[in-house]
Amino acid sequence: MIEFKNVSKVYPNGTRGLKNVDLRIDDGEFVVVVGLSGAGKSTFLRSINRLHEVTEGEILINDQSITAASGSDLYRIRRDIGMIFQNFNLVRRSSVMRNVLSGRVGYHSTLRMILGLFPKQDKAIAMQSLERVNLAEKTYMRADELSGGQQQRVSIARALAQEAKFILADEPVASLDPMTTKQVMDDLVYINKELNMTMVVNLHFIDVARKYATRIIGLREGEIVFDGPVEDATDEVFSNIYGKPIDEDEVLGAVK
Numbered sequence: 001m002i003e004f005k006n007v008s009k010v011y012p013n014g015t016r017g018l019k020n021v022d023l024r025i026d027d028g029e030f031v032v033v034v035g036l037s038g039a040g041k042s043t044f045l046r047s048i049n050r051l052h053e054v055t056e057g058e059i060l061i062n063d064q065s066i067t068a069a070s071g072s073d074l075y076r077i078r079r080d081i082g083m084i085f086q087n088f089n090l091v092r093r094s095s096v097m098r099n100v101l102s103g104r105v106g107y108h109s110t111l112r113m114i115l116g117l118f119p120k121q122d123k124a125i126a127m128q129s130l131e132r133v134n135l136a137e138k139t140y141m142r143a144d145e146l147s148g149g150q151q152q153r154v155s156i157a158r159a160l161a162q163e164a165k166f167i168l169a170d171e172p173v174a175s176l177d178p179m180t181t182k183q184v185m186d187d188l189v190y191i192n193k194e195l196n197m198t199m200v201v202n203l204h205f206i207d208v209a210r211k212y213a214t215r216i217i218g219l220r221e222g223e224i225v226f227d228g229p230v231e232d233a234t235d236e237v238f239s240n241i242y243g244k245p246i247d248e249d250e251v252l253g254a255v256k
């Protein structure tokens with residue numbers, strides 16, 4: 001469970017990233033966060049694993065405050081949270097296997113990881129993770145030899161190898177075409193349903209959000225302006241979130 005308790009974030013230059021966010025995300029949910037560029041989606045997501053520090057309030061992960069945690073406690077909480085980025089964040093010159101194995105880093109000592117000594121069992125977990133995203137045959141290729149969609153699926157496999165309970169995905173399909181978008185989003189749904197990993201995904205396109213989310217959170221200027229089941233997220237709701245009538249900029253198309 002992820003809980004925001006009256007969370008606000010003001011950047012050092014005075015910009016308000018989040019304002020009084022108070023909500024709970026239960027295990028197994030597939031939450032999609034929508035809003036215009038600059039609405040606070042990244043700030044929201046990155047506050048959860050403390051890639052951004054909040055300036056007020058508290059965030060709890062399974063009843064433990066990540067905002068108050070430090071040292072080994074913070075390390076352990078973070079191990080439960082996988083992150084997927086728009087630009088994949090792979091080590092491009094390393095093999096697919098190495099990239100997926102890096103999901104195991106949180107389970108071992110720093111020294112062991114500097115020496116690159118992953119136990120056999122980790123390799124089996126990494127292999128299984130690659131199989132789950134149908135990329136087993138790419139295991140020994142260099143990451144940058146793969147297509148964008150395949151690279152994103154390697155980053156999903158890395159989060160699987162991490163055995164995370166929560167996956168935060170920050171615009172995971174923003175650099176992908178509609179066909180590849182579907183594959184990546186289908187992988188996230190599969191993981192959510194089969195492995196019961198909770199998903200919190202930032203998306204720009206309304207049709208993609210509607211197709212995959214079970215719950216929509218709408219942000220405008222750092223405030224939650226909608227939070228409800230996807231069935232309640234009507235066109236009016238989306239226009240309100242976006243502060244304007246929805247147009248083709250907010251629809252990807254071809255994601256049926």
Ligand SMILES: Nc1ncnc2c1ncn2[C@@H]1O[C@H](COP(=O)(O)OP(=O)(O)OP(=O)(O)O)[C@@H](O)[C@H]1O
Nearest residue numbers: 011013015016017036037038039040041042043044
């Ligand atoms: N490091 C920073 N310093 C100052 N202001 C920032 C910083 N990062 C983000 N902001 C501001 O905080 C607000 C929220 O930004 P955020 O990146 O969370 O929005 P977003 O909805 O994810 O946008 P996008 O879809 O463009 O990524 C914006 O006004 C942005 O300019």
